[in-house]
Amino acid sequence: MIKPKKIYFANVPTPLQVINFNGNKFLIKRDDFTGVELSGNKIRKLEYLIYQAKKEKADYIFTTGGEQSNHARAAVIAAAQAGLKSKIFLWGKNSSNPEGNLFLDKIYGADVVCLNKKEFAGVNEIMFEERKNYFKKGKNVYVIPEGGSTTLGIWGYIDVIDELKKQTDLKKIKGIVCAAGSGGTAAGLLAGLAFAGLDIKVYAVNVLYNKTVITNKILNLARGCVWDYKLPNEITEDNLVVLDGYSNEGYKKISSNKINLIKKFANSTGILLDPAYTGKAFYAYKENFLNKNLGTKYIFLHTGGLFGVFGKRKEYLELK
Numbered sequence: 001m002i003k004p005k006k007i008y009f010a011n012v013p014t015p016l017q018v019i020n021f022n023g024n025k026f027l028i029k030r031d032d033f034t035g036v037e038l039s040g041n042k043i044r045k046l047e048y049l050i051y052q053a054k055k056e057k058a059d060y061i062f063t064t065g066g067e068q069s070n071h072a073r074a075a076v077i078a079a080a081q082a083g084l085k086s087k088i089f090l091w092g093k094n095s096s097n098p099e100g101n102l103f104l105d106k107i108y109g110a111d112v113v114c115l116n117k118k119e120f121a122g123v124n125e126i127m128f129e130e131r132k133n134y135f136k137k138g139k140n141v142y143v144i145p146e147g148g149s150t151t152l153g154i155w156g157y158i159d160v161i162d163e164l165k166k167q168t169d170l171k172k173i174k175g176i177v178c179a180a181g182s183g184g185t186a187a188g189l190l191a192g193l194a195f196a197g198l199d200i201k202v203y204a205v206n207v208l209y210n211k212t213v214i215t216n217k218i219l220n221l222a223r224g225c226v227w228d229y230k231l232p233n234e235i236t237e238d239n240l241v242v243l244d245g246y247s248n249e250g251y252k253k254i255s256s257n258k259i260n261l262i263k264k265f266a267n268s269t270g271i272l273l274d275p276a277y278t279g280k281a282f283y284a285y286k287e288n289f290l291n292k293n294l295g296t297k298y299i300f301l302h303t304g305g306l307f308g309v310f311g312k313r314k315e316y317l318e319l320k
């Protein structure tokens with residue numbers, strides 16, 4: 001096995017807490033606590049990716065996501081900490097009065113390029129073309145694809161299995177539930193569990209891609225990682241379950257019943273969930289596990305994303 005190197009940004013280990021909600025106890029892994037500006041799941045992948053960018057002597061990182069992308073925000077801030085500049089290619093509208101993550105992207109000095117949905121479909125080509133232009137100007141660029149989800153980036157979530165092993169008896173755990181956008185978090189967990197020889201399922205709540213697309217993305221990433229880093233284990237399809245149908249309102253929207261749950265959860269536990277990922281994933285977790293009182297056997301992974309709340313202030317405030 002070849003274990004890649006990383007740069008250290010995140011506050012880890014993040015706590016594994018037992019929380020009581022609605023009379024049911026459950027386990028929650030607090031990856032919303034990985035840092036403040038750098039909070040959430042993305043920073044774990046960026047530790048590997050920014051190390052690689054520095055190793056390749058990059059001057060800039062390019063990356064991409066939605067206009068409220070948590071990944072882009074974390075990448076911009078991690079790059080700044082590592083002394084790199086950043087340019088980000090976002091699906092959405094620019095604003096002179098930006099909210100949430102877009103606001104942070106700007107105050108951390110990122111060059112922001114906004115693309116419409118059609119342009120965004122070709123964002124990888126756009127980034128690599130722009131990289132050629134930078135090369136011509138003598139600038140080296142490291143391109144980080146959507147969500148930092150590469151076979152290198154997902155090592156961030158292989159590490160989480162090692163962390164969890166020290167925090168609980170994983171033999172008593174049947175599943176780990178997380179939101180899936182680009183699929184790297186779920187893929188890292190899947191690879192990490194297989195590597196540790198643990199028969200625990202990963203439940204991925206797809207918020208961006210349909211079930212077939214996200215299944216393929218997760219399996220390809222996990223299997224690609226096993227191949228690239230010569231891990232001595234196989235990825236079994238049966239250990240991945242996609243909990244589909246929890247983002248029918250669309251990636252950039254959130255239904256009122258989910259906002260109601262987020263508010264109720266915040267008021268009774270003090271834990272805030274975000275509108276694009278963890279709010280939807282927790283809704284799925286509640287329906288499938290918490291309501292059946294299975295919360296101590298299935299870990300909910302809080303992947304952060306809290307600055308996204310400020311991009312949805314109106315929706316949060318409208319509901320009582």
Ligand SMILES: Cc1ncc(COP(=O)(O)O)c(C=O)c1O
Nearest residue numbers: 070147181182183184185303305
């Ligand atoms: C807060 C949050 N949770 C979960 C995810 C999903 O992670 P992944 O892209 O690795 O599937 C993301 C990013 O996409 C995110 O920002």
